[in-house]
Amino acid sequence: MPQKAEYKIRPFDDLVIGEIATLKRTITENDLEDFAKVSQDFNPIHLDEEAAKKSIFKGKVVYGMLLGSMISAVIGTKLPGNGYIYVKQELNFLKPARIGEELTVTVKLLRKFDEKKHVELETLIFNEKNELLVRGTARGKAPF
């Protein structure tokens, strides 16, 4: 965990509709093994190439909830940023993500609800061929 003396906080009023934040990440086999340990999800389609080849995916795929966590990482550290948390989230898994391909998470601020300090966000994940893998929305809130 990063040790920071002070975390930058984006005040709710400073957030601009239409703002976009992105995160690029390539998932490795190691990442899947680590995620298996923390989630206790040992589904062979994520961990065993031989078994995964025989599945509908024809090879190992990245955990759906690891993709979801990449979105959560953008929301809680970039847009809206430190401290902001989910009120709700929805994810549609359209295509599998593969090991070793660069994934791009894009979060866009769609709406602001001033009274409750809530934000509505569009959350997308693309692969390096620019195919949409995950489409979702989230509502976040400021905890301050």
Place this chain on the structure above:
Amino acid sequence: MNNALRKKAEKSFGEGEVQSYAGITGDFNPIHLDKKFAEKTVFKERIVSGALPIGFIHSLYRELLGAEFRLLKQRAKFLGPVYFGEGIVFEAECKVKGKKFLCSSKARTKQGKTVIEENSEIMLKD
């Protein structure tokens, strides 16, 4: 309702899980990791990353349905905080609908407050 598969379990989440989750996913939101930061929020102390209880709910679905499944859709409402070390009671249920399973879960505190409502659409091997 007669054909529903159900499972109930209790779990708490601690330092180790929150730290390793952050390290693996890059989700370094200080509300989960930094005590001083969390003190200044409405929660007054650190709260558990939402993905941990969601992950636990999915482990219950796997116990009900078997290991190899494909997640099509997932949604969750976070209605209240989950604090470190707090015992949370999870109730999961899966029902068949056509070729899919519709699963839903509730997570409650010991005081009976619902903190998470989750729904997933899952397909088994086709």
